[in-house]
Amino acid sequence: MIIGSIVNGVVIDHIPAGRGMELYRYLNLEELQCEVALIKNAFSEKHGKKDILKVNEVIDLNFDILGYIAPQITVNIIKDGVRVQKIHPQLPNTITGVIKCKNPRCIVSTEQGLKHVFKLTDRENRIYRCIYCDTKAEPQSFL
Structure with missing residues (x-):
């Protein structure tokens, strides 16, 4: 090829x-x-x-x-x-519009127009949490 x-x-x-x-x-x-x-x-x-x-x-x-x-x-x-x-891209400290919060009570689930924003809380384990409700992101929960 x-x-x-x-x-x-x-x-x-x-x-x-x-x-x-x-x-x-x-x-x-x-x-x-x-x-x-x-x-x-x-x-x-x-x-x-x-x-x-x-x-x-x-x-x-x-x-x-x-x-x-x-x-x-x-x-x-x-x-x-x-x-x-x-x-060589690095893990971002915050990420917007890529991960979707799975918490049905989170404000982004009820308020239209709010962007899904997650912050990096554990760099070694690549753990991100929602800035609104602190829900941990699932590894494959991309929008």
């Missing part, structure tokens, strides 16, 4: 195998008019298998989403066929 090289764009590498499409959706890449390639289950010496997203345009990315969903990823910015920047 041959996937073309990128002249100007973004390569999101080291995505855990099977999670590339999830990142594709959360980053709203379907709205782009440029070429986007998702490579699933590519060989990785470190992880065995990985997913890769290639976007043939330099775009703004939500590093909070990237850091929360897959903090081990690498984002490479390509310009004129050369990598000019390599970014």
Whole structure:
């Protein structure tokens, strides 16, 4: 299989195998008019298998989403066929609009228009809690 090289764009590498499409959706890449390639289950010496997203345009990315969903990823910015920047997103201290509070009594469940906001309370175990009701986020409770 041959996937073309990128002249100007973004390569999101080291995505855990099977999670590339999830990142594709959360980053709203379907709205782009440029070429986007998702490579699933590519060989990785470190992880065995990985997913890769290639976007043939330099775009703004939500590093909070990237850091929360897959903090081990690498984002490479390509310009004129050369990598000019390599970014390792970190776990964000707060995250908005990615995790949904599961507490039916939480104010975000009853008040329309309030955004779901979670704060990082335990970096080592990647635990986030709702800022309104302190409910612990479920690991896969993405919006």
